[in-house]
Amino acid sequence: MAHNALPRPSSLPGIEDLRRGYTPSTHEARQSIEERSKQLRLEQERIDAELDRHIAEMQRLSLRRRDVVRELDLNHALLAPVHRLFPELLSEVFIHAVQDPFNVQKTDFAVRVLCGVCTTWRAAARATPLLWTFIDLSYITSLEDPLLRLQLQLSGQLPLTVTAKVQDQAMQLLLVAFFDGMSDEDASRVVEITVEDDGVVLSQLRSRHLATLRVADVNIWDTCTQGELGFLTSAPTLHKLTIGVQYECEDDDAALAFPVPVIPDLPCLTHLILAIENEFPVSAFLPAISQLAPVLRVLKMSSFEVSAWEETKPTVTCEMHVLHSLELQHYTHRFLTFITAPALHAVTLIGDDAQLGKEDPTESLLDLLTRSRPPLRSFALHDPMQGSASALSGCIDLMEGLQRLNIEDNERGVTSSPRLAAVLQRLVCDENTPPMLPELRSLSVQCRGDKSPCVHSDVAAPLSQVRLSRKDPRVCAGRAVAALE
Known part of the structure; x- marks a missing residue:
């Protein structure tokens, strides 16, 4: 950019005198310098005025350009195909x-x-x-709000989705009033509800006949009265329920029983998502889940990394005969030791990468597989892989019909994964050895690097051997082996 700069003199007048310490001593010399300084100040004022003029012109041109661009945009909008x-x-x-x-x-x-x-x-x-079918109560001031009336009118007879994420006391009052004042006709149109509030407020919601409600998401704050889900009592078609628990529990309360919301009788409920955000033990929720066992097909549980309470193992194992898919995060893997699930087809275990070595979720899975032997077809494990290879290998030994396997070592800052490498080595097919997972068709393996997913060097070799040995359909020790996708 130097060639575009304004030319400057090679040496400014007086610079050499200043460098050698020259001091004008005569009256004539000082007067000459003062006269030159006066001329320079006048020149500076002229340049400043010129700059101000140019700046004003630039501002005028900038504003004019903005108006031109806006007019062009309007013209383009008028000619846009959407208007035709x-x-x-x-x-x-x-x-x-x-x-x-x-x-x-x-x-x-x-x-x-x-x-x-x-x-x-x-x-x-x-x-x-x-x-107009999405009714967000955060935009509504009261039941008389014109926007609410407009939405109910313009939505015709279509199904409604209602959302209420309470932020203050006025919103709490509106939520209660909405459930009280909603007409029976509008209540019968609600197919999805999302509410977040204190347990006391949720327990005050009037139970309406929600004839077509299919999905409900309830997040409970601060306190639990166990009646937070009462407004769902007359929801005969509800098939998916999400419950988030964010309230705390004192030691004295826990000594009697953990405060857990009571789930109404929901004959069509097939999907349950439970977010445990208060460190309660999994066993505290087992009675509520047990009553859903006859119909529950999909269960997802998430939690903090560790629980502050000890588990209480039930005297009788919960039999979940129709449970098809299970996803468990952090310490909720303990749920596997409380149930039998003879129809289980898919399991996802997400281990704790913050509390390395604290718990191994595959030990809980091995406990279930040993007792129940479900026909698993899909298994995903995202874990720091700090447990023993024998527990994971033992699980895989009991998954003979598995077709999809997804394993990720999610520990950060490491460059090897010996447990994962050992398991992959066992998956390599040899024509003289009975194969592990002969029906396996999909295999995904990743290791979490410092910045992006990768495959550690000790994992890469056995993974390559597995893929090569299962590239095509084959027979090993008299057993047919499927090809990997």
Whole structure:
């Protein structure tokens, strides 16, 4: 960029005098310097004025350019194909925009964007009932709020989704009032509910006949009265329930019984997601889960890294005859030691990468497989791999029909995974040795590096051998072995 700079003199006047310490001693010399300084100050003022003029002109041009760009954008918008769409197609575009999974502010988007561009868009949005089926109570001030009435009107008879993430006392009062004041007709249209609030407030929600409710997500804060799920009592079609527990428990309360919300009789509930965010033991939730055993097909449990309480093993094992899929995070793997699951097809275990070596989830799985022998077809393990290779190998020995295996060593800052390498070595096929997992068709192996997923050097070689030995269908020791995908 130096060639574009303004030319400068090789040496400024007086610089050499200053460098050698020259001091003007005569009156004429000092007067000459003062006269030159006066001229320079005048020149500086002229340059400053010129700069101010150029700056003002730049600002004027910048504002003008902004106006030109805005006018161009408006012209482009007027010529955009979307303005030539039939109202029915425009409605479809709006629906796709609102249903974008990243668009969480659906109500705000419909009101401020779709209805705020032009009269054509506003008319099309108001004539599209699906845009108004998402009722977010954080945008509602009261039951008389025009927006609420407008949404209920414009949504026609379509199913409704209700969300209430309480932020203050006014919102709590509105939530209770909404369940009290909602008409029977509107209540029968609700297919999905998400509520977050203190347990006392949730227990005050009126039980309505939610005839078409399919999905409910309830997050309980601060306290538990055990009646937080009472508003779901008349939800005969509910099939997926998410419960988040974030309240604490005193030692005296725990000595009697852990406060756990009571789950109503829900004959169609097949999916349960339980987020334990208060370090309660898994056994505290076993009675509630046991009552769902006849219908529950999918169970997911998450938790903090460690529990502050000891488990209480039940005297009778919970028999979950229809449980098909199970995902357990951190210490919730202990749940496996409390149940039998003869129909279990898929298991995902997510170990604790923050408390290395504390617990090995495969030991709990081995306990279940030894007692129950379910026909597993898919197994995923994301764990620091600090346990013994024998426990994991023992599990795999009891998964003869497994078709999909996903293993990740998620310990950070290490460069080897001997446990994983040992298990992979056993999966290498040899024509004279009975194969492990002969029906395996999909194998995914990863190690968590410092910055991105990788495969440690001690894992790479046996993994390559496994893939090579299972590249094509073959027979080993008289047993057919499937090819890996």
